[in-house]
Structure formats: C-alpha cells, structure tokens
Amino acid sequence: MDAGKTLEGVGKVGFVGAGNMAQAIGGALLRTGLLKASNIYVSSPSNTNKGPWIQFGTHTTTENGCVVENSDVIFLAMKPIYLDAALMDIKNTLKQPVSNKLFVSLLAGVPLKVLEEKIHRIVPDARVIRVMPNTPVLVGAGCSVFSCGTTATKKDAEVVKMMLSTGGICQEISESLIDAAGGLSGCGPAYVYLIIEALSDGAVKMGVPRAMATQFASQTVLGAAKMVLETGKHPGQLKDEVCSPGGTTICGIHALEKGGVRSTLMEAVEAATKRAAELGKNK
Numbered sequence: 436m437d438a439g440k441t442l443e444g445v446g447k448v449g450f451v452g453a454g455n456m457a458q459a460i461g462g463a464l465l466r467t468g469l470l471k472a473s474n475i476y477v478s479s480p481s482n483t484n485k486g487p488w489i490q491f492g493t494h495t496t497t498e499n500g501c502v503v504e505n506s507d508v509i510f511l512a513m514k515p516i517y518l519d520a521a522l523m524d525i526k527n528t529l530k531q532p533v534s535n536k537l538f539v540s541l542l543a544g545v546p547l548k549v550l551e552e553k554i555h556r557i558v559p560d561a562r563v564i565r566v567m568p569n570t571p572v573l574v575g576a577g578c579s580v581f582s583c584g585t586t587a588t589k590k591d592a593e594v595v596k597m598m599l600s601t602g603g604i605c606q607e608i609s610e611s612l613i614d615a616a617g618g619l620s621g622c623g624p625a626y627v628y629l630i631i632e633a634l635s636d637g638a639v640k641m642g643v644p645r646a647m648a649t650q651f652a653s654q655t656v657l658g659a660a661k662m663v664l665e666t667g668k669h670p671g672q673l674k675d676e677v678c679s680p681g682g683t684t685i686c687g688i689h690a691l692e693k694g695g696v697r698s699t700l701m702e703a704v705e706a707a708t709k710r711a712a713e714l715g716k717n718k
C-alpha cells in the first residue's frame with residue numbers, strides 16, 4: 436500500500452461470505468490498519484466461519500442485505516454456485532433500496548457481464564469489479580489481479596488496488612486473462628503446498644525429522660521465489676547457476692524431468708483455467 440493512503444471517502448467495507456478468502460482480505464485490511472473492525476460488515480448463512488470475524492470485532496450477521504445497506508464496498512466472497520442464492524438473500528433482506536455501491540466479486544470464473552446483469556437487478560446503479568486474489572493475502576504475500584466492469588470508475592480501481600495491495604501485489608489486467616491468472620496465482624498456493632509437502636516427504640524418507648523437513652522445504656521455496664523476484668534473472672539461468680557439472684543438483688533435476696514436473700505444472704494451470712471458464716458458463 437502507498438504510504439499515507441487511507442480509505443478516506445470509501446467508508447465501510449462488507450463481505451457477503453465469511454470464509455477463507457474473505458478472512459484473508461479482511462485480515463490484511465485490519466492488520467495494516469487500513470480499516471477499523473467497526474467499519475467491516477460480514478454475512479454468512481451459518482456460524483461456521485464467523486469465529487475469526489467475532490475475534491476481529493467486526494459486525495456479523497446472517498442477512499446479506501444488512502451488509503449491502505451498511506457498506507460502500509461489498510466483496511462477494513461465496514463459492515460461484517451460491518451466487519444466485521446470495522443475491523436473492525440480498526434482495527430479500529434489504530430494508531430499503533440502495534444506490535452508489537461498489538461490488539467486488541472474488542468468484543472464480545464468473546464474467547463481469549454476468550455479474551453486472553445479476554447485480555443490477557438488485558442495485559441498478561452498482562459498479563462492479565472482478566478480482567482474482569489468493570489466500571497469501573493474509574500474510575502480506577498475496578498476488579491479486581482485477582478487471583473493471585462497464586461503470587466502475589478510476590477511483591473504484593484505485594480503491595480496490597489499495598485494499599488488495601495491503602496483502603501483497605495487485606494488478607489490473609484484461610478480463611480475457613483473468614481465468615488464466617487465477618489458474619496460476621489463485622490456485623497456485625495449493626500447488627506449492629503440495630510441492631512443499633512432497634519435498635518434505637523426500638527429506639523425511641532420507642532421515643530428516645518431519646518438522647525440520649517442512650521448515651527447510653518452505654524456506655527453500657520462499658528463497659527461490661525471492662531470488663527470481665529480486666535478481667530479475669530468468670529462472671532457467673538461476674537453475675543453471677546451481678547445477679555443477681556432475682553434481683548433486685543436476686541429479687535431482689534429472690529425477691524431476693523424468694517425472695514430468697514441467698508438463699504436470701503446465702497442465703495444472705491449464706486445467707484450473709478451463710474449470711474457471713466452465714464455472715462461469717454455468718452461471
């Protein structure tokens with residue numbers, strides 16, 4: 436976040452859906468002091484995910500309309516299959532018509548056109564932005580991308596960028612790229628958790644205690660990512676630099692290549708991207 440910037444003039448922020456992604460973004464907003472807990476409204480049908488919000492001190496409710504009424508910026512943070520139910524609940528629990536609201540969708544796959552059409556049935560002048568965040572937002576190392584709907588303003592884009600930047604990097608991209616970006620960064624933490632777990636398993640197999648192995652695997656992934664980001668070198672060059680002729684690393688690389696790691700990771704991003712498009716089509 437730019438030093439000195441605040442959410443002045445934006446006011447209150449709501450989350451319709453209280454789960455992992457909402458908690459990651461809400462947690463980042465609170466941790467960095469961009470928002471006070473008293474300026475956050477959260478709704479979900481059950482109490483399953485309300486515990487952390489109650490601890491934060493935010494307002495919680497089961498009525499989605501209450502969140503919309505009280506907030507200037509409303510994050511839609513339910514799974515795509517629950518979008519229609521969530522919007523219906525907004526409609527049914529709004530006590531009066533509302534206007535001048537910015538809706539920010541976190542839903543994988545659901546296009547801006549569909550979001551605008553559905554949201555405008557309830558809040559006709561709503562502005563809409565579509566975001567694809569990831570859960571490392573919670574620890575300040577997130578990677579979020581967003582695209583603006585037809586009536587979203589430059590200020591709306593700035594506000595969303597400022598909010599998401601409290602939890603890492605955030606960039607505006609063309610909507611045509613958002614499913615693919617999500618297939619990488621939105622889903623990517625899960626791919627990397629699996630890789631960390633497997634690296635840890637390898638070290639455990641070779642006699643390293645589990646806790647130590649997981650810590651070393653995680654730090655290694657973090658370190659390699661920082662090397663790519665901070666040196667600006669191509670990952671292939673960095674790989675070459677640590678592969679001594681006849682050494683240990685090139686033997687490890689050979690094992691990875693035999694297992695098809697590159698192709699498998701490419702296929703993971705492709706599969707997730709296609710699934711996002713499918714989820715969007717079903718809406």
Ligand SMILES: NC(=O)c1ccc[n+]([C@@H]2O[C@H](COP(=O)([O-])OP(=O)(O)OC[C@H]3O[C@@H](n4cnc5c(N)ncnc54)[C@H](OP(=O)(O)O)[C@@H]3O)[C@@H](O)[C@H]2O)c1
Pocket residue numbers: 451452453454455456457478479480481482483484485499511512513514515517520521522524541542543567568569570621622
């Ligand atoms: N998790 C990620 O890494 C990630 C990354 C990028 C994008 N996203 C997107 O973020 C969205 C949320 O994902 P998540 O992982 O946070 O899911 P989650 O942990 O399952 O949370 C979903 C939340 O939506 C609530 N909900 C369900 N039906 C609702 C309704 N009718 N009205 C209001 N709230 C409702 C659930 O309520 P209960 O608490 O009562 O069950 C829950 O609090 C998804 O659309 C996903 O595509 C997630």
